[in-house]
Amino acid sequence: MARYDTLVANGTVVIPYVGARRLDVGIRDGRVAALADALPPGEADEVLDARNRLVLPGAIDSHFHLGIYRDLARDAESETASALAGGVTTVLSYFRTGSHYLGKTGPYRTIFPEVVAATAGRAHTDYGYHIGIMTAEQLDEVDWLVGEHGVASFKYYMFYKGLNLTADSTRGSAYTMSDTYDLGHLYLLMQEVAAASRTQGARGRVSLSLHCEQAELIRVFIEQVKYRGPGGLEGYHRSRPPLTERLAIAEALVLADATGCPVNLLHLSSAEAVASGARGRRDLPHLDIRLETTLHHLALTCETAGGIVGKVNPPIRTEGDREALWQAVIDGRIDTVVSDHACCAEEDKGQDLWKALPGFGGTALLYPYLFSEGGRRGLGLARIVELASANPARAFGLYPRKGTLAPGSDADLVVLDPESQQTVTPEVLQSAQDFTPFAGMRVKGWPTHTLLRGRVVFAHGAVQGPPSGQYLKRPVPPLP
Ligand SMILES: [Zn+2]
Structure with a gap:
């Protein structure tokens, strides 16, 4: 034999x-x-x-959105095929209740098995889920999700508070389908995740991921840009400026410090955001803080992202921001690079910037873009596989089964x-996406x-x- x-x-x-x-x-x-x-x-x-x-270890695309705008099972099949084209062998996808995805709310005890069943047998890559804890009722399910279902990472969206504030209903929001989604909820969620990390984290990291954009500031800047301009992606960038990221990071890190919760600052898009995240890590050395950026924030600017099809949160920004992110990738302040893949159709972007769905796909570019542009900028081969494979595997409880090539690893x-x-x-x-801002x-x-x-x-x-x-x-x- x-x-x-x-x-x-x-x-x-x-x-x-x-x-x-x-x-x-x-x-x-x-x-x-x-x-x-x-x-x-x-x-x-x-x-x-x-x-x-x-020969590289398969990439771990640790920020993915299977089924956010399309049928979950179909998306799992088509979008993990796209992942393979870029050398991605594991995707970690975000899921939450509320608008989009399955478009409903309720306990994860009934919904999570439905999510896993929809993707079973459909994905071309190995996969896992990060779970958005959206309601007070779901807070009690954190420990169970870690222990029973192997969900080692959770998510909070700082700017959804704004969606609550602008909802017609005075009680809760149609978008999040929850009564209270605010910093109080975040505090409780961090307590739950920190507790699960203490009791179940010995085998690997249990953490909370944060989408850092500050809701009340966004409200003010959107009003200003709608009134005065400019239009296009530059307007979108100014409607959610880097200051909103910086304030959200500051708020989140105060609560992380109070609770001891391990956190991931997702898709940092600006010079100001990466400086805030790196400063937080320096000032709070007892905390576990990881910094992430995306392919599109490294590759695109307001001028090059193709107009409305390049709408994403946080926005694509300026050449100066792009250079600052590359600098942080090269000097090691940023730990992981991801695609934030969210497949949608060009028709979902439409003609109205404010109504267009945010996000787009890019997973197939994960290794190719890092290799191509990173190589040009002197990023070493080991660093490329650390950013796209080993660091996300370590951050999300997969290392060393995934994220390296060593005897015994997959x-x-x-x-x-x-x-x-x-x-x-x-x-x-x-x-399945019929356009790409990277065209x-x-x-x-x-x-x-x-x-x-x-x-x-x-x-x-x-x-x-x-x-x-x-x-x-x-x-x-x-x-x-
Ligand atoms: Zn995302």
Whole structure:
């Protein structure tokens, strides 16, 4: 009997926190069995030649929105196929009750099994969920979600308070479908997450993710921009300016300090936001604070994002903000880069900036864009796999089963051709989304093969085989 099911031979393997080395990877039973200078090809059933190619741990796209605007099951299938095209082998998707997604509220004891059932057998990548705790009733379910369902991360949206304030009803909001969604709710939620982290966090991190934009400031700035302009994406940026991120971060960190809750500051979009997050980490060294940015905030500006189709929260900003984010990626202040993938149709964007749905997809660009633009800016290979794979795996309770290539870890591998070049179109991204704000970008460095637990699931531009992604209970147990 062969010692390996598959041998990935002759490639340059990139190990996070270590670097790039010429190594062969032997795979058996879906896991990495051996890494060595040379493994005998005769001992493998199949040999995948990675000569002149890079071999990377599969990316963990830790900010995803399966089913936010489309049917959850259909989205799970089409959007994880797009993920494979960019070398993503695990997606961690946000889910919450309220408007969009399933469009209903209630206890997660009934709703969460429905979410898992809708995605079971449909995803091409492994997947897990971060859960938005939207109601007082759901606060009591945090511990149960961690312990029973392996949900190791939760979410709070700082700006939904504004949606409550502007709702017609004086009691609660049609959007969040909850009575009180405010800093008081956040305080209670942080207490719950901090408690779950203390009792269940020994195996891996349990944390709260925060969308940091401050609601009352947004209300004022939107009124000003609607009255005075400017229009377009520059107007959108000014209607939710970096000050709103900075204040939301300050509010969130005061409460994190009071409760000891581990937090993730999501999709930082501006120089001011990243400075606030980094300052918070410096001033509160006893807290566990992680900083995230997105591909679109690294790649696009108000001028280049294609107008209304580039609407997203927080907004795409200026060239100065983009440069500041790149600086923070390179100097290590930012821990993770994600796509914040939210598939929608061009028709959902429409002609009215204020009514257009926010968000769009980009997961297929995760490794290619970081490799292409990061390479141009001197970002090392090890840092690229740390930002897109190892750091998100550690932040969200998946490491070292995911996020690295080591004996015993899942054989989630990407073989990437550093010379292959493509101009971005919706077709290249292989998503159900019929447009892309990244259109026309020249990107160099695309996966030729993506392996999920040892099986080739994407090769030479096409998904291979039916969906084989599995639900991941987090924190994952230690390696055997
Ligand atoms: Zn998001």
